Amino acid sequence: MNLKQFLNEEQDPKAVEKLLEKITSLLTSQEFVEYIAVQKKPAINFSPDCIALTNRRIIFCRPKNFGLSMDFQDYNWVDVADCHIKEGILGATFIIKTIKNYTNMMDYLPKAQARKLYQYAQEIEEQMRGVRREKDLETIRASAGGVTVNNATPIIAQPQQFQQQMSHLIESEDPFALLQKLKGLMENGIISPEEFEEKKNEVLSRV
Template structure:
């Protein structure tokens, strides 16, 4: 089972111990990708190890004189930087998390440190893109909330006053019939009699005075 993690000259006993511990720690859908083992130049009885999965990165160190093993783990979404520094006697592999904490392991064989770094870079870029997408979605959601409120604001603040419906045109009342002025008619008739010589001047003047006195 551990043969796939021994291709780069990892120390078998250290890999077996880490692999056994990892099987108790893996979550649903989590898979081991690579295990790197420290190789100290003089004494390498209890080497530190680094294991990466598709969801987390683990740092294992020996405890109780090598009788037990303790670990720290970080989910990839919290890792903001992965670094490697190659030295004369191996390489230093380190990570930096969102809260600024740094964790590292030295004296890793260079080929193992490079593979850790390669996968770490892939995960770092993937998580950076996911964070960017989350930020965009949050901005879109916030922008959508603002736009949704604008119509309600406009309806209460800038709504034009309703235009009154035009009043129906009133049908004009028929003009009242105007009665002829009786006095004027009588005067005209009197004048016609005089003009036709039917009455004398005196009769015309007398009758005219009588009509005018009725005013």
């Protein structure tokens, strides 16, 4: 792995080199490191914490025992709901939130590095939202038990279960993302235009 490609925002070369040594053994087939951000505390820190972004996940890396061992916490991109940064006087804090509402963060990151993390994360997040939408749609189709007869409109075999699932989505999802999902369901014949209008009004009443 070329060390220089990870030093464009003045990352600590020793910290990056040490991390790459450790992280290489964790990478799966066809996985590669895209970016590394290194914490920079005001006090001297011989083993700074780091964040590595790969094409498949976010990895928080925290050295232990004076840098002799490393604690890794990783999150697959498909499970990451949101990433954002907060900039302060002494640097920036990078925060992630998963779809199960678990959060993790790292502070004292140089602002330029935090912005790069955010920029890359936003691009991946956009892709993952599409993946999750498709996944949710498949789940709803499966639980609705839709049956198509001679290419006709699907018949909902378990309407009560379907309605419960839709109600849960309306209560828990981002309203604008949910409207797109409902539109997709209507276009795929899983709900009728009347049902779409009814659910759309429910969603808009929460905005």
